[in-house]
Amino acid sequence: MRKLLLSALMVSPVLMQQAAAQNRSISGRVTDSATGQGLPGVTVLVKGTTVGASTNADGSYSLNVPATATTLSFSFIGYATIDKPIGDASSINADLSASARDLGEVVVTGLGTSVARANLANNVATISGAELIGRTRPSTVDGAMYGKLSGAVISQNSGAPGGGFSVQLRGPSSINGSSEPLYIVDGVYANNNSYDSGRAAGPFSNAGGGRQDGATNRLSDLNPDDIENIEVLKGSSAAAIYGQRANAGVIIITTKKGKIGQTKISVRQDFGVTTILRKFGKSDFTDAKIDQVFGGDADEKAALAAANASGKIYDYEDELFGNTGFLSNTSVNVSGGGERVRFFVSGSRTDEGAIQKKLGFQRNSVRANVSTDITKNWDFSLNSNYVNSSNQRGFSNNANTDATVPYLVAVTPSYADLFPVNGVYPRNPYAGENPLALRDRGINNEKTNRFLQSFTSNLYFFRNDNSTLRLAASGGVDFALTDAELYLPEDLQSQSGLANPGASRYSKNKQLNTNLQALLIHTLQVSKLGFTTSLGTTRFSQDLNVDFVQGEGLQPKLKNPARANRQTLSQAFQSSVDLGYSAQEEINFNDQIVGTVGLRADQSNLNADPSKLYFFPHASLALNVANFDFWPAKDQVNQFKLRAAYGETGGVPQFGSYFTPLNSVVIDTRLGLRNSTTIGNDRVSPERAAELEGGVDLAFLNNKLTLEATVYRKKVTDLLFTYTLAPSTGVLNVSAFPVGDLVNKGIELGLGVLAVDQPNFRYHQQTQFWFNRSEVTRLIVPTQSAGPGFASLYGQNFLKLGESPTRWFGNPLVDGIPTAYQESQPKYQVTFANDFTFLKKIDFSFLIHVKQGGYNSTLTQNAYDQGGTSPDYSDPYTYTDEDGNVVNSTLGYERFNGPLSGQSSNYIQDASYMKLREVSLYYTFSKDQLGATLGKSVQRIKVGVSGNNLLVVTPYKGGFDPEVSNFGSRPVGGNQDLYSFPSARRMFLHLNFDF
Numbered sequence: 001m002r003k004l005l006l007s008a009l010m011v012s013p014v015l016m017q018q019a020a021a022q023n024r025s026i027s028g029r030v031t032d033s034a035t036g037q038g039l040p041g042v043t044v045l046v047k048g049t050t051v052g053a054s055t056n057a058d059g060s061y062s063l064n065v066p067a068t069a070t071t072l073s074f075s076f077i078g079y080a081t082i083d084k085p086i087g088d089a090s091s092i093n094a095d096l097s098a099s100a101r102d103l104g105e106v107v108v109t110g111l112g113t114s115v116a117r118a119n120l121a122n123n124v125a126t127i128s129g130a131e132l133i134g135r136t137r138p139s140t141v142d143g144a145m146y147g148k149l150s151g152a153v154i155s156q157n158s159g160a161p162g163g164g165f166s167v168q169l170r171g172p173s174s175i176n177g178s179s180e181p182l183y184i185v186d187g188v189y190a191n192n193n194s195y196d197s198g199r200a201a202g203p204f205s206n207a208g209g210g211r212q213d214g215a216t217n218r219l220s221d222l223n224p225d226d227i228e229n230i231e232v233l234k235g236s237s238a239a240a241i242y243g244q245r246a247n248a249g250v251i252i253i254t255t256k257k258g259k260i261g262q263t264k265i266s267v268r269q270d271f272g273v274t275t276i277l278r279k280f281g282k283s284d285f286t287d288a289k290i291d292q293v294f295g296g297d298a299d300e301k302a303a304l305a306a307a308n309a310s311g312k313i314y315d316y317e318d319e320l321f322g323n324t325g326f327l328s329n330t331s332v333n334v335s336g337g338g339e340r341v342r343f344f345v346s347g348s349r350t351d352e353g354a355i356q357k358k359l360g361f362q363r364n365s366v367r368a369n370v371s372t373d374i375t376k377n378w379d380f381s382l383n384s385n386y387v388n389s390s391n392q393r394g395f396s397n398n399a400n401t402d403a404t405v406p407y408l409v410a411v412t413p414s415y416a417d418l419f420p421v422n423g424v425y426p427r428n429p430y431a432g433e434n435p436l437a438l439r440d441r442g443i444n445n446e447k448t449n450r451f452l453q454s455f456t457s458n459l460y461f462f463r464n465d466n467s468t469l470r471l472a473a474s475g476g477v478d479f480a481l482t483d484a485e486l487y488l489p490e491d492l493q494s495q496s497g498l499a500n501p502g503a504s505r506y507s508k509n510k511q512l513n514t515n516l517q518a519l520l521i522h523t524l525q526v527s528k529l530g531f532t533t534s535l536g537t538t539r540f541s542q543d544l545n546v547d548f549v550q551g552e553g554l555q556p557k558l559k560n561p562a563r564a565n566r567q568t569l570s571q572a573f574q575s576s577v578d579l580g581y582s583a584q585e586e587i588n589f590n591d592q593i594v595g596t597v598g599l600r601a602d603q604s605n606l607n608a609d610p611s612k613l614y615f616f617p618h619a620s621l622a623l624n625v626a627n628f629d630f631w632p633a634k635d636q637v638n639q640f641k642l643r644a645a646y647g648e649t650g651g652v653p654q655f656g657s658y659f660t661p662l663n664s665v666v667i668d669t670r671l672g673l674r675n676s677t678t679i680g681n682d683r684v685s686p687e688r689a690a691e692l693e694g695g696v697d698l699a700f701l702n703n704k705l706t707l708e709a710t711v712y713r714k715k716v717t718d719l720l721f722t723y724t725l726a727p728s729t730g731v732l733n734v735s736a737f738p739v740g741d742l743v744n745k746g747i748e749l750g751l752g753v754l755a756v757d758q759p760n761f762r763y764h765q766q767t768q769f770w771f772n773r774s775e776v777t778r779l780i781v782p783t784q785s786a787g788p789g790f791a792s793l794y795g796q797n798f799l800k801l802g803e804s805p806t807r808w809f810g811n812p813l814v815d816g817i818p819t820a821y822q823e824s825q826p827k828y829q830v831t832f833a834n835d836f837t838f839l840k841k842i843d844f845s846f847l848i849h850v851k852q853g854g855y856n857s858t859l860t861q862n863a864y865d866q867g868g869t870s871p872d873y874s875d876p877y878t879y880t881d882e883d884g885n886v887v888n889s890t891l892g893y894e895r896f897n898g899p900l901s902g903q904s905s906n907y908i909q910d911a912s913y914m915k916l917r918e919v920s921l922y923y924t925f926s927k928d929q930l931g932a933t934l935g936k937s938v939q940r941i942k943v944g945v946s947g948n949n950l951l952v953v954t955p956y957k958g959g960f961d962p963e964v965s966n967f968g969s970r971p972v973g974g975n976q977d978l979y980s981f982p983s984a985r986r987m988f989l990h991l992n993f994d995f
Helices: 002-022 131-134 236-245 289-295 296-311 318-321 405-411 433-442 860-867 890-898 927-935
Strands: 023-032 043-046 053-054 060-066 073-075 082-085 095-097 107-110 114-116 125-128 152-156 165-169 183-184 227-233 252-256 263-276 327-339 341-352 360-377 378-391 443-463 467-488 503-526 529-552 565-590 593-604 615-622 637-649 662-667 669-676 689-700 704-716 720-724 734-737 740-758 761-779 796-799 806-814 816-824 826-836 842-853 855-858 874-879 887-891 907-909 913-925 940-953 984-994
Touching: 043 060, 073 095, 082 095, 125 131, 131 227, 183 236, 183 593, 227 236, 236 252, 236 565, 236 593, 236 615, 236 689, 263 806, 263 874, 289 296, 318 405, 318 433, 327 855, 405 433, 405 860, 816 907, 855 860, 860 890, 874 890, 887 890, 927 940
Parallel strands: 023 095, 183 252
Antiparallel strands: 023 060, 043 053, 043 073, 073 082, 107 114, 125 227, 152 165, 227 252, 263 327, 263 984, 327 341, 341 360, 360 378, 378 443, 443 467, 467 503, 503 529, 529 565, 565 593, 593 615, 615 637, 637 689, 662 669, 689 704, 704 740, 720 734, 740 761, 761 826, 796 806, 806 816, 826 842, 842 913, 855 907, 874 887, 913 940, 940 984
């Protein structure tokens, strides 16, 4: 024993020296090749191992590498990954160039797995944080995605502050319900519902129905500056792993995390203004026009003469929408960490005015993301976000009398004097309300308190060079409490004539989303074959509590509905639970052939049988031809990938589709229940979508030129729709009945060109082109209206075999059949993003978005013709009447009263456009330029100016903006312009400080 101990003591120094010799330290700095500035957060990895580090605030790094290491790999989002040989060097620097497409970028492809973009078999769009808000400052996340996402139709439901956008990916995936994709924020199934405030019904409007009042959506609660990147699973082939909630696609939002290195503090301050983007325009009155509009009324002519004499001719469009709103965004974040704990903490304040006085949007947000390595085999992270937001939205959209400001502007002549005298607003003799009084005294406000909390955990049971096994668990909570207030004082003109004048409504919407998932993930490397196996389960629950109290007949100057003459109370509860089970296998042969196959099984209490499992398979294959040894042109063509994918997803029925509702009734003052004329479907099950996608990806000259081409065919089966029954059954229809199938087909192209990459000048251009075509391929019910249209005159959508459900139909009727007009979906869309860097200090960029085709149905045009205020009202129009007489008239009069008035072509209008989405110019002061004083603490200062939504060129004459959509949240029946709030342009001054 003594000899053994002595031998061990003698050998130990030798072993220690050998162990020390096996590892050595390498350090260096990573910079942007265009600017020369250090890049923080770059991943430096010893190729073929898990040994790595991240660069600190100035781009420096240091790590210990094994003696057998040969190559360092440097990767960063938005930049081309490069490899550097180690050799005998102790210091290795790297210059990264921004890439049209980073093939080393990691893309999420499963619930707990990911893959390098070079091996991806689907067209998954990625938008980095720099792309999202690097040029300018959109107010909301969905607004920031405008023009950056191929395969999407993004509609602005209202130009009022605080959002109201809708996103539709690869065409409609349903007829009823919503077109919105599933949003995942840091693993949380996020709430993106828009709540009906009651603005479009009851005493606040004579136009009934919800989902038409330009409601906000909850995505506006997220601070765009907190986002690291967005991944968009556009079709069922990519989104199948999310099962029955993924028919409309999935958008995965990942927020920023702390990185190893020196603590970094960033302060961002934006100041800006907002003005109306495009006016509808107006025309003033003459005696001849009064003869047409008011039948030659002498009093109107006298009023016009008096107004001309006193100079009191008003532009009410400018008065109501000509305000210059002030914009302010303040954001502070602190990030950093060591080997064990990393953190990202941010706070932000957004305060935005509007083009109409007394309106605006405010958002206060606090975020804390913390990641820790509890042990070398267990990492854990927490992501917390609290948001307090407020919207003052005013009165627009979906009311053709009394309580809609754009309608009142349209029907009020310019010689009417509606301004208050001693605080008293005169009555408007041309409509049911004074728009100035409605603006100044009506209230339509919404406040939200929201908390998002998520966690992720990876527990490794073992891991070595060839194999790992881990338990990946994640989950989260999204709780939103939204309070809405509507108020119209009792002495408003529109209220004073009612039996119970004055109305107020207080709504409270509480929604709680929870989700939890756990997966076992095993990886195995056998020679050139890599296997990734995952098995797991998920649970998602959603609870919604909606209630309101409404009062009509208010006491003077009291908004309390409890003191009103008539009260209405309502409360509704919804609760749903989904359970899912998933399995997936990915096989990678030497990054040359990558195949994936998987299955998702889901059940939900929204289906008729809550215990029944519905299965959603998926499979994909990527063939990296350029990675094979026989490929002769690796230097010139560094990617040539063929890919194909298939997947199925579902769309759960709406809440309560299984049940037949009972309606309340009062008979002899006694409350009772009676049967509904709509019955439930006791066999209701999810809608299903099956998509086949194929494509090719090419990259040339070290990714300086990239091309992506994708074709897809997505078939949606068992579309749930209201099925009309024979009168003899005693009821009118059955809800959520599977009536047919729908096919979407499309093409998506992307071209990236790094045209110039010189030390003092760099130019990168990205072009995207896409379109979608839809067709009803099976229908078991007669042709019927498929959307919430406003009569045949203004255009309707139909569920018709062989036709697109988004095509417009209208007058004239031929043998009782409406005339087919154009599509509301665009013929195609294309975007051009251009980025320039001069002298490594000056950054200039602009983004142009073109939409060709896509027709709107507009009632706004009709209102201006009705009031005689449309800009082209007095344009000459000559026609021959039934008696053969030549009639000389005006265009606006004949559109509203004459032979043109019955033609839908007046109201179904081309909404093509070219928009200048974003423009920016920045100058960056580096640490060296800041000198000895500032340079001690400030790493860089970036100042700039920018604008978004700056310019629109369009043939559209039916409203303020061709992009607006009154029913945008519906999959079919959107693209209706119904007195919507005008869109605005935004211009900013930016100050960014990095410490």
